[in-house]
Amino acid sequence: MVRGEADTAEFELEEQLDGGIRGGMMDKILELATAKDNIGKRSQPVACSEKYTAEIANYPGCTPSRCGRVISDKVVTPHEAQALRDIATRAFQLTGGSSGGASILDLHSGALSKGSSFVNVYQLPESQHLVSESDLRIYKAVKQRVAQFISEHFQLAPGVLKLAKPTFFSRMTTKEARTVHDEYWHTHVDKETYPSFHYTSLVYLNDYGHDFQGGRFIFNDNDANRTVEPKTGRVSAFTAGWENPHQVEPVSDGVRFALTVAFTCDQSQAISDPERRTGPM
Numbered sequence: 001m002v003r004g005e006a007d008t009a010e011f012e013l014e015e016q017l018d019g020g021i022r023g024g025m026m027d028k029i030l031e032l033a034t035a036k037d038n039i040g041k042r043s044q045p046v047a048c049s050e051k052y053t054a055e056i057a058n059y060p061g062c063t064p065s066r067c068g069r070v071i072s073d074k075v076v077t078p079h080e081a082q083a084l085r086d087i088a089t090r091a092f093q094l095t096g097g098s099s100g101g102a103s104i105l106d107l108h109s110g111a112l113s114k115g116s117s118f119v120n121v122y123q124l125p126e127s128q129h130l131v132s133e134s135d136l137r138i139y140k141a142v143k144q145r146v147a148q149f150i151s152e153h154f155q156l157a158p159g160v161l162k163l164a165k166p167t168f169f170s171r172m173t174t175k176e177a178r179t180v181h182d183e184y185w186h187t188h189v190d191k192e193t194y195p196s197f198h199y200t201s202l203v204y205l206n207d208y209g210h211d212f213q214g215g216r217f218i219f220n221d222n223d224a225n226r227t228v229e230p231k232t233g234r235v236s237a238f239t240a241g242w243e244n245p246h247q248v249e250p251v252s253d254g255v256r257f258a259l260t261v262a263f264t265c266d267q268s269q270a271i272s273d274p275e276r277r278t279g280p281m
């Protein structure tokens with residue numbers, strides 16, 4: 001099997017010791033996707049949790065053929081990822097971001113980290129220059145392509161996936177946490193943190209091992225921790241239920257940028273695409 005071409009693959013590498021990951025010193029770490037890989041599509045099925053199965057059954061056409069994870073480096077181009085990263089960089093320059101290690105920008109609600117809380121970016125006069133028409137086109141095109149990727153992989157009916165909130169840019173640094181919002185490294189299940197989510201996707205906007213150290217995404221499975229190393233333009237998507245508990249390893253050097261794009265099958269929870277807003281509201 002050629003690495004990077006397998007659809008369903010598990011790569012058992014040398015066991016490592018890493019006290020930074022949940023479960024203690026002796027947990028096994030397997031690499032699901034490294035930064036060096038160039039992945040067409042790599043997936044790992046996981047049995048759906050009972051709770052997820054029960055809940056997703058309420059949404060015809062939105063039930064996955066199997067639960068699990070899927071990764072691709074071909075869905076979003078490096079140029080698109082860079083344009084998205086530039087939006088985030090500009091936004092965080094406006095406020096300086098969080099005083100702790102995790103800052104977010106939500107283009108839908110306008111929430112932008114500032115110090116130990118948030119401001120509405122659309123109330124800042126400078127927000128006029130934050131997103132151009134071209135940026136918005138890229139944002140929407142990326143969202144659409146990611147939705148399509150998830151739909152095809154999990155064999156959903158066309159059009160059932162709707163954008164959910166929060167869908168947001170994140171910037172993670174080595175700064176000490178000042179509020180709970182800065183504590184991005186805890187193991188969690190997205191469906192618990194964000195009940196409207198049914199499928200979660202992450203679009204990575206810079207490179208593990210180059211722009212930052214630490215900051216790997218980790219699926220906390222019972223038998224092992226499985227890592228996804230962020231890389232510019234990489235998309236990682238998964239069913240948002242209890243079959244996919246995960247965490248982000250603390251960033252130990254540099255700055256990590258990502259975009260969390262969430263999808264729901266519940267039409268009443270759908271949010272609309274961001275629009276260009278000029279001037280304070």
Ligand SMILES: O=C(O)CCC(=O)C(=O)O
Nearest residue numbers: 170190202217248258260
């Ligand atoms: O940025 C990541 O890799 C994951 C973030 C995450 O788990 C979340 O937003 O729920």
Ligand SMILES: [Fe+2]
Nearest residue numbers: 188189190246
């Ligand atoms: Fe998460």
